[in-house]
Amino acid sequence: xxxxxxxxxxxxxxxxxxxxxxxxxxxxxxxxxxxxxxxxxxxxxxxxxxxxxxxxxxxxxxxxxxxxxxxxxxxxxxxxxxxxxxxxxxxxxxxxxxxxxxxxxxxxxxxxxxxxxxxxxxxxxxxxxxxxxxxxxxxxxxxxxxxxxxxxxxxxxxxxxxxxxxxxxxxxxxxxxxxxxxxxxxxxxxxxx
Amino acid sequence: xxxxxxxxxxxxxxxxxxxxxxxxxxxxxxxxxxxxxxxxxxxxxxxxxxxxxxxxxxxxxxxxxxxxxxxxxxxxxxxxxxxxxxxxxxxxxxxxxxxxxxxxxxxxxxxxxxxxxxxxxxxxxxxxxxxxxxxxxxxxxxxxxxxxxxxxxxxxxxxxxxxxxxxxxxxxxxxxxxxxxxxxxxxxxxxxxxxxxxxxxxxxxxxxxxxxxxxxxxxxxxxxxxxxxxxxxxxxxxxxxxxxxxxxxxxxxxxxxxxxxxxxxxxxxxxxxxxxxxxxxxxxxxxxxxxxxxxxxxxxxxxxxxxxxxxxxxxxxxxxxxxxxxxxxxxxxxxxxxxxxxxxxxxxxxxxxxxxxxxxxxxxxxxxxxxxxxxxxxxxxxxxxxxxxxxxxxxxxxxxxxxxxxxxxxxxxxxxxxxxxxxxxxxxxxxxxxxxxxxxxxxxxxxxxxxxxxxxxxxxxxxxxxxxxxxxxxxxxxxxxxxxxxxxxxxxxxxxxxxxxxxxxxxxxxxxxxxxxxxxxxxxxxxxxxxxxxxxxxxxxxxxxxxxxxxxxxxxxxxxxxxxxxxxxxxxxxxxxxxxxxxxxxxxxxxxxxxxxxxxxxxxxxxxxxxxxxxxxxxxxxxxxxxxxxxxxxxxxxxxxxxxxxxxx
Numbered sequence: 001x002x003x004x005x006x007x008x009x010x011x012x013x014x015x016x017x018x019x020x021x022x023x024x025x026x027x028x029x030x031x032x033x034x035x036x037x038x039x040x041x042x043x044x045x046x047x048x049x050x051x052x053x054x055x056x057x058x059x060x061x062x063x064x065x066x067x068x069x070x071x072x073x074x075x076x077x078x079x080x081x082x083x084x085x086x087x088x089x090x091x092x093x094x095x096x097x098x099x100x101x102x103x104x105x106x107x108x109x110x111x112x113x114x115x116x117x118x119x120x121x122x123x124x125x126x127x128x129x130x131x132x133x134x135x136x137x138x139x140x141x142x143x144x145x146x147x148x149x150x151x152x153x154x155x156x157x158x159x160x161x162x163x164x165x166x167x168x169x170x171x172x173x174x175x176x177x178x179x180x181x182x183x184x185x186x187x188x189x190x191x192x193x
Numbered sequence: 194x195x196x197x198x199x200x201x202x203x204x205x206x207x208x209x210x211x212x213x214x215x216x217x218x219x220x221x222x223x224x225x226x227x228x229x230x231x232x233x234x235x236x237x238x239x240x241x242x243x244x245x246x247x248x249x250x251x252x253x254x255x256x257x258x259x260x261x262x263x264x265x266x267x268x269x270x271x272x273x274x275x276x277x278x279x280x281x282x283x284x285x286x287x288x289x290x291x292x293x294x295x296x297x298x299x300x301x302x303x304x305x306x307x308x309x310x311x312x313x314x315x316x317x318x319x320x321x322x323x324x325x326x327x328x329x330x331x332x333x334x335x336x337x338x339x340x341x342x343x344x345x346x347x348x349x350x351x352x353x354x355x356x357x358x359x360x361x362x363x364x365x366x367x368x369x370x371x372x373x374x375x376x377x378x379x380x381x382x383x384x385x386x387x388x389x390x391x392x393x394x395x396x397x398x399x400x401x402x403x404x405x406x407x408x409x410x411x412x413x414x415x416x417x418x419x420x421x422x423x424x425x426x427x428x429x430x431x432x433x434x435x436x437x438x439x440x441x442x443x444x445x446x447x448x449x450x451x452x453x454x455x456x457x458x459x460x461x462x463x464x465x466x467x468x469x470x471x472x473x474x475x476x477x478x479x480x481x482x483x484x485x486x487x488x489x490x491x492x493x494x495x496x497x498x499x500x501x502x503x504x505x506x507x508x509x510x511x512x513x514x515x516x517x518x519x520x521x522x523x524x525x526x527x528x529x530x531x532x533x534x535x536x537x538x539x540x541x542x543x544x545x546x547x548x549x550x551x552x553x554x555x556x557x558x559x560x561x562x563x564x565x566x567x568x569x570x571x572x573x574x575x576x577x578x579x580x581x582x583x584x585x586x587x588x589x590x591x592x593x594x595x596x597x598x599x600x601x602x603x604x605x606x607x608x609x610x611x612x613x614x615x616x617x618x619x620x621x622x623x624x625x626x627x628x629x630x631x632x633x634x635x636x637x638x639x640x641x642x643x644x645x646x647x648x649x650x651x652x653x654x655x656x657x658x659x660x661x662x663x664x665x666x667x668x669x670x671x672x673x674x675x676x677x678x679x680x681x682x683x684x685x686x687x688x689x690x691x692x693x694x695x696x697x698x699x700x701x702x703x704x705x706x707x708x709x710x711x712x713x714x715x716x717x718x719x720x721x722x723x724x725x726x727x728x729x730x731x732x733x734x735x736x737x738x739x740x741x742x743x744x745x746x747x748x749x750x751x752x753x754x755x756x757x758x759x760x761x762x763x764x765x766x767x768x769x770x771x772x773x774x775x776x777x778x779x780x781x782x783x784x785x786x787x788x789x790x791x792x793x794x795x796x797x798x799x800x801x802x803x804x805x806x807x808x809x810x811x812x813x814x815x816x817x818x819x820x821x822x823x824x825x826x827x828x829x830x831x832x833x834x835x836x837x838x839x840x841x842x
Contacts, residue, residue, distance in 0.1 A: 005387040011310040014387055018379045018413055026417035029451055033425065033436065040442040042435075117434060121443045124434035128425070146814075 016166045020173045027177050030129045031184055037121040039191050044119035047126070047185075048192035050110060059102030060182050063137070066095035067175045070168045080158040086151050089164075092171065093144040096137050103134050126185065133181055136174045143167050226774035228312035231721055233319050234298030235616065238609075240323050241291035247330070248282035249683060251275050253676055256640075260673035262661040272657035273340035274359065278330075280343030281363065284463070285370050286326040288597065291605050292466035293322075293374075296381055296405045298616065302714035303402045305390025305732065307725050310383040312772045313813065318377035320782030325369030328786040332362035335794075339363035342655065344456065347426050347448035348437035358793055364427040365789040371416050371423070372785070378412035381405070390713070392732035396490070399712040399735075400483060403490045404469030407497040411458045411465075414501075419455035422448060431792060449511060453504035461500040463597065464564075465493060467604025468535060471557035474607050475539050477710050478554035479546030482736060484538045492531035492538075499528045509577045510584045518577045525575035529568065536565055551708070552626030556607035559634055563599025567592055570645065585655075588648025594641040606633070606686070614707050618720035619697030625689040633682035639675025643668035706757030711739040715757075718764040727766035775816060781809035 007014065038047055073088035107127070115123050147167060150156050156163070224232065254275050258264040267275060297315065301308055309315050332338045337357035341350035350360045385406045389398070398406075426448070428434040435441050437448060476483045483489055505513055505521040539561050548554070570592040574580045583589055606629075613621045647668050652659060659665050705718050715738050717725055734740050744754040787802030 006389045007387055009387070011383050011387055014383045015311065015379050018382050022375060022379070022413045022417050025414050026421060029418045029421035029454075033421070033447065033451075036444055036447060037436075042441040117432060119435075121435045121438065121441055124428070124436055128428060128434065 010162060013162065013166055013169070016169050020169065023173065023177075027129075027132070027180075030132055031181065034125040034129045035184065037125040038185075040121040041123070041191075041193065042120035044123055045110075045113060045115045046191050046193035047122060048190035050113060050115055051186055051190060052106070052109075053186050055102070056106065056182065056186055059099050059106075060178060062095050062102070063099040063175055063178055066092045066099070067172050069095060070171050074161065074164050074168050077156065077158060077161040077164050082151065082157070085156070085164070086148060089144050089148050089151070093141050093148070096141045096144070096171075100134060100137055100141070103130065129181060130185070133174070133178060136177075140167070140171050140174055143170070223774070225779050226316075226776055228308075228316050228772050228774055228778075229723060230297050230301050230309045230312065230315055231616070231723075231725075233315050234294045234296075236319050237290050237294035237297055237322075240319075240326065241287050241289075241294060244282050244286035244326055245291070246683070248279055248287050249680060251279035251282065253680060255279060256673040256676040258657065259659075259669050261670070262659055262666060264658045267657065269657040270340065273655075274333075274338040276655060277339045277342050277359075277363075278333075281329060281339065281367070282326075283597070284343060284459070285367060286322075286329070288463050288601055288605070289370075289374065290322055290326075292405075292408070292463065293318075293377060295401075295466055295470065295605075295608055295612070296377075296408070299612070299714055300381055300384060300402055300405055301388070302717065302721065302725060303399045303712055304385060304388060304393055305713050305726060305729050306384065306388040307729075307769070308772065309380050310387060311380045313775050313778055314376055314380050316775065317778035317781055318373045318380065320779045321376070321785060322370050322373035324782040324786045325366050325371075325373060328369060328789055329362055329366035331786075331790075332359050332366075335362075344452055345426065345448070346452075347429065348439060348443075348445055350426060351437055352430055361427070361430055361793045362789075364423045364430065365792060368420060368423045368427070369785050369789060371420050374412050375416040375420075378409040378416070381409045382413060385409070390729050390732050393713075396487070397732055397735050397737070399469075400472035400486065400489050400493075401466075401469035401712075404465040404472070404493050407493050408462050408465045411462050411497055411500065415455045415458040415462065418451055419459075422451035422455065425451070427792075446508070446511060446513070449508050450504070453507045454501070456507065457504040458497075458500045460596070461496055464600050465496065467560060467601045467608075468493065470604050470608040470611070471539065471560050473710075473712065474553045474557045474611050475542050476736075477611075477708050478549045478551055478557075479543045480549075480709070481542055481546040482711075482739075484541035484544075485534075486735060488534055489538050492534040495531040496528065499524065499531070503528055506575060506577075506580070509574075509580045522575055522577045526572065529572055529575070532568055536561060536568075551610075552621070552623055552630055553607045553611035553708075555627060555630040556603050556610065559603040559630065560600055560607065563595055563603060563634075563637070567595030567599050570595065583648060585653055586648035587644040587652045587654060590654055591641050591644035591648060594644070598637055598641065603633075606630075609686075611708065612714075613693075614703050614719050615714060616720060617694075617697075618702030619693060619700070620703055620707060621693045622689050622696075625685060625692075629682055629685045629689060632685060633679060636675050636678025636680075636682055640672045640679060641675075643671045643675075647672075704757065705761035706738075706742075709739075709742075709757075711736040713737055716741075716761055718761060722764035722766075724766060724769035724771060727762040727764060727769075775813070777809045777813040777816065780805055781813070784809060 005011065005014075009017075041047065069088045069092040073085050073092060076082075076084035076088055110123075115126075117124060117127050144167065147156060147164060224236065227233065227236075254267060255272070258266040258272055258275075297309070300306075329339070335358065337359045339345070339359040339362060340357065341355050341360050341363070345360065345363055349355070350363075385398075385402065389395075425434070425436040429436050429438070435443055437443050437445065439445055472483055472489060502524045503521060505517055506525045509518050509521075539557075543558075550558075570588070574583060574589070574592065610621055610626050613619075647665055650664055652663070652665050659669075702719050706715050707719075713730065713732070714721075716730060730737065738760065741760045742753060742755055742757060743751055746752045784802045784805030787805065788799050789802075791797065791799030791802055
């Protein structure tokens, strides 16, 4: 839809930026809560004892690579290359799914090792923060799949490449947030029991 | 729209034509599918007034209980529910949506746009807000209303101390209204940034639009914080999370910090719309431009920024440490500066003007005087040693009612009287309006003035009754009588509405410019036609409408250069394409309370809720961007380039 706007940005893109600004405070509040409780593991497992940093590093790497494929998907649709656009959209969604799979595996391992959602303030804060991020990635996957479906119905063309760009903004944001969460949760030296 | 034209519509013009969109028309179906920002504004206003009356009845119950010592009107448990719901209702379901009504109706008109950036999202915001409001109030019937105060301090609101489902309704219900606020804020932010008329730079926007814009930004950043707090509370209550489990070492201050990081900006979310409204009313009735427009705007922005740095002044006695107390004491005193600037500017605007005390002006002057009292008692809280004495006493209750009622409700009433002809095409009765104001002013001061004294005498907040002999009796009785006088003033307003509507029936609408007003919205006829502007005006100055009516002669005297009728557009344009109505915003909104009830009572209920939400979202996306062959109450050519300003998402 061609239209004149005051800023020159389309309404949709501007709205996504404003929404992402709002999301910063959502994750900011969750990260603060986690930081407050990272030492409060009561008599459950301590973060330093339970985290498997090499494993999570790999799944983090997978998620970061999905940002690259997202860029490739956008570049493809912008030059009208529908075939490659589909390929990279699918790859991005798959990489996201691998990350979510890793998170599910991590959660089940933790629960088996005695870190349930209600074990301690630390466990509640950990699962809530990473869970919120996981839901964001999952919603991103749903959006990518919706893009793919509409592409196969012939509705996603060079003309509306901006839709891919806007969903890409969301996807990159979720990745950037993970870099912060990964650093705060895993890389900062953690207390052991 | 003739049949021949609709036959010309091809599949290509219906890009995703899976669902057809509802047709425009009249009657209830038009209202539930509308995406017109003006109708949505009216819906917001009506719903807010409805909840305002409910909250008012709750206030009267509180005052009846406290009228005499050892009151027996409400039991202790019921009293907790009533005072909690009074606060929740008045803040989230009355004051915020009433401000949203003005924002919805006036922002597009004041910036010279045809609608908001996302008309369907706008409809969704309203229905989601209404669904949330009804959801919270359902708790009265389904096991008890919230009983932990509107601020919901955890761990006090955990299952141990608040075992009824009330606080679940609170946590989920406010989450739902929060979605509405956030979506609406994003929508209006984009509208202000992206849809201004040619020549309407940011610093030619009316002060009201500026203040509402600051409010939307505050909402964008404050809503996610309360969302997190409510999620933590909900997870603690529903799933046994340990965020507030102090036995395991959880911090009881976590909720307070999260809540007030939202809660203090919320105070400005509530008060800035009112500041904006009276910044439009006072220049109009003083027949002078606003004094220090730039200062007015920048002080609003400053309040918006500084509002984020004062939250812990709500927590001076919760043990946050002397350094924090000193810092927040100072920041709280600083925020009085931009507020003082505003008060000075309003007074300076009136100074030397030809002031006419019509009812909107009376309410505006009411704001200046009453809010100043509330602001001054606020400064006494900023002094933390004094605050230690005042915390949790009726002195605090007196203070925030002078701010919220004196500063906000008076301002919103000023707005109702001022823009009533704009919205409905007829005036409210002036004489009754003035009676309305004086009765409200007297009742208000009788109710909340004595609470200063009660608080300093040591009467604490939130107690359901008190024993005789502390000297509380007389002032409590005065306050109760005052509260019924306020109720009378609201009744006068409602009677005024009914009689004015009756009187106007069958008569032509009032003229286009009943107040000799200044800003762009008055360039459309009253009531505003569906398409707003016949032609989007090009803006050259602040107070554009006024400058088109008035000029200066050779001697520098202000003279009328055109009548309002000449300047005002006729509202007769054809060929304006408007976005089509839609069912999906309403259906989406119905899904949310089902989801909430499911979380509280039976997880199976989340299934229909979830299905409604997902269906509505996808149907929304696959709905044709615009039904090319649908009538919209306008006459446009099918092949015309669609969308005048509003992208229809």
